[in-house]
Structures are given as C-alpha cells and as structure tokens.
Amino acid sequence: MSVARVVIGVIGDDIHVVGNRIIQLALSEAGFEVFNLLTRNRPEHFAQAALEVNADAVFVSSLNGEGEFWCSDFRSHFVALGIPSVLLYVGGNLVVGRRSQEDVARLFAQFGFDRVYHQSADIDGAIADLLEDLSHGHSERARAH
Ligand code: B12
Known part of the structure; x- marks a missing residue:
C-alpha cells in the first residue's frame, strides 16, 4: 500500500508555528508523507x-x-x-473569542471540512480519525457531501 500524503500549514497571517511543527512530527511518526506549508497561507495555497x-x-x-x-x-x-474529494481537517483556536464546540464544528463543516478540532490538542485522535477516513475511501465519501 502506498504511503498517504498530507499537506499541513497555518492559514491567514497567523504566525503561531509550534503546533504546526508538532503536527508534522506526529504525522511523520505515524508513517504519513508530510508536506508542510508552514505559516501565512491562503486557501488556494493549500489547494495548489x-x-x-x-x-x-x-x-x-x-x-x-x-x-x-x-x-x-x-x-x-x-x-x-x-x-473535490481530498480530506479536509481543521484545528486550533478557530474563531476569535468564546463559542461552543458545536457551533464551531457546524460552521466549519459548512465551509467544507470533514473534521473539526476546535481547541483540542489530541493529534493522536485526529490521526486515528484520518486512518479511519482513508480506509473508507475518498470518492465515496466525497459524493456524500
Ligand atoms: C506562543 C503564543 C504566541 C507567540 C507565537 C510564537 C510563534 N511564532 O509560534 C506570539 C507571542 C508571537 C503570539 C502572538 C499573537 N498571539 Co498568541 N499565543 C501563544 C500561546 C501562548 C501558545 C501557542 C502555542 O505555541 N501553543 C502550543 C502548541 C503546541 O499548541 P497549539 O498551537 O494550540 O497547537 C495544537 C492544537 O491547537 C492542535 N492543532 C492545531 N492545528 C491543528 C490542525 C488540525 C487539523 C488538528 C487535528 C489539530 C490542530 O494540535 C497542536 C499540537 O498539539 C497561545 C495561548 C495558548 N495557551 O495556546 C496564544 C494565542 C494562540 N495567541 C493569541 C493571540 C490573540 C495572539 C495575537 C493576535 C496577540 C496580539 N494582539 O498581537 C498575536 C498573533 C499574531 C499573528 N499574526 O498571528 C490568542 C488567540 C485567541 C483566539 N483565537 O481567540 C491565544 C489563544 C491566547 C489567548 N488566550 O488569547 N502568540
């Protein structure tokens, strides 16, 4: 089986980079091939x-x-x-100020994300979710959107 590839990076003019490095290490350790765009990215940078x-x-x-x-x-x-079927995950402190997990998850699901990790440092959990999503296959999942 070929190694799954994951693009990671920080969006906007956000310069917080420590979590990005930790995510890179965790995904690499779990066997993924990681392409790190680091900080200051626009949505089109991720897509390209x-x-x-x-x-x-x-x-x-x-x-x-x-x-x-x-x-x-x-x-x-x-x-x-x-x-259209690339798996899209998002995490961090996704909005300014306090909002419920449910509201933030609903909002980012509307933006097209498959999984939302607002104020969660559980990278291992996200990697387990990724393995599960990959095992289901992309194209079928994408059609459900
Ligand atoms: C260090 C820090 C800074 C440093 C950053 C240094 C650097 N180059 O990285 C400096 C001092 C520069 C800074 C600046 C600012 N900061 Co600051 N900063 C922090 C602080 C204290 C720690 C961040 C950190 O490194 N955490 C450690 C890492 C390991 O954790 P993490 O970043 O959260 O990442 C983990 C998870 O979020 C998760 N995760 C992240 N992304 C993803 C993606 C996916 C898919 C998944 C599954 C998981 C996941 O996994 C990561 C690894 O465990 C936080 C407060 C806090 N305690 O978190 C504030 C904080 C992030 N900063 C904040 C703010 C407001 C700012 C400034 C706007 C302040 C200002 N007025 O100037 C600026 C922003 C400048 C900019 N252009 O971005 C706010 C954001 C508030 C919000 N979103 O509502 C915070 C939360 C502080 C607060 N409580 O108000 N900051």
Whole structure:
C-alpha cells in the first residue's frame, strides 16, 4: 500500500508555528508523507499544494482565530482544481473569542471540512480519525457531501 500524503500549514497571517511543527512530527511518526506549508497561507495555497503532491488529506491550522474569515469557501478551491474529494481537517483556536464546540464544528463543516478540532490538542485522535477516513475511501465519501 502506498504511503498517504498530507499537506499541513497555518492559514491567514497567523504566525503561531509550534503546533504546526508538532503536527508534522506526529504525522511523520505515524508513517504519513508530510508536506508542510508552514505559516501565512491562503486557501488556494493549500489547494495548489494538494494538487501538486496528489495529497490524500490537508490539515489546516488556525491559532489566532483568523480561520473563520479565511476558510469560508475552503472546499471550493479544491473543487475548482478538480480534486473535490481530498480530506479536509481543521484545528486550533478557530474563531476569535468564546463559542461552543458545536457551533464551531457546524460552521466549519459548512465551509467544507470533514473534521473539526476546535481547541483540542489530541493529534493522536485526529490521526486515528484520518486512518479511519482513508480506509473508507475518498470518492465515496466525497459524493456524500
Ligand atoms: C506562543 C503564543 C504566541 C507567540 C507565537 C510564537 C510563534 N511564532 O509560534 C506570539 C507571542 C508571537 C503570539 C502572538 C499573537 N498571539 Co498568541 N499565543 C501563544 C500561546 C501562548 C501558545 C501557542 C502555542 O505555541 N501553543 C502550543 C502548541 C503546541 O499548541 P497549539 O498551537 O494550540 O497547537 C495544537 C492544537 O491547537 C492542535 N492543532 C492545531 N492545528 C491543528 C490542525 C488540525 C487539523 C488538528 C487535528 C489539530 C490542530 O494540535 C497542536 C499540537 O498539539 C497561545 C495561548 C495558548 N495557551 O495556546 C496564544 C494565542 C494562540 N495567541 C493569541 C493571540 C490573540 C495572539 C495575537 C493576535 C496577540 C496580539 N494582539 O498581537 C498575536 C498573533 C499574531 C499573528 N499574526 O498571528 C490568542 C488567540 C485567541 C483566539 N483565537 O481567540 C491565544 C489563544 C491566547 C489567548 N488566550 O488569547 N502568540
């Protein structure tokens, strides 16, 4: 079986980079091939990178809360490039100020994300979710959207 490829990076003008490094290490350790865009990315940077490396999944981080602004049409960038079924995960401090987990999860699901990890440091849990999602196959999952 080929190694799954994951594009990771921080969105917007957010410069919080420590979590990004930890995610890179955790995914590499779990056997994934990781392409790290680091900080200061726009949605189209993630989509372009996913196309170039034939990614199975994209992990977006937003720590300062800019995610709500930048991610509102996130999936559409992948659709436009002909890769609608890439798994899209997002995590960090996704909005500014306090909001319930349920509200944030619902909002980012509307933006096209498959999984939302608001204020959760459980990378192992996210990796387990990724393995499960990958085992279900992309194209079938994407059609359900
Ligand atoms: C260190 C820090 C800074 C440093 C960053 C240094 C650097 N280059 O990395 C400095 C001082 C520069 C900084 C600046 C600012 N910061 Co700051 N910062 C922090 C702090 C204290 C720790 C962040 C950190 O490194 N945590 C450790 C790592 C390991 O954890 P993490 O980043 O959360 O990442 C983990 C999880 O979130 C998760 N995760 C992250 N992404 C993803 C993605 C997926 C898919 C998954 C599954 C999981 C996941 O996994 C990661 C690894 O475990 C936090 C408060 C806190 N305790 O978190 C505030 C915090 C993030 N900062 C905040 C703010 C507001 C700012 C500033 C806007 C302040 C200002 N007014 O200037 C600026 C932003 C500048 C910018 N352009 O981004 C706020 C954000 C609030 C919000 N979203 O509502 C926080 C939460 C502080 C607070 N409580 O108010 N900051």
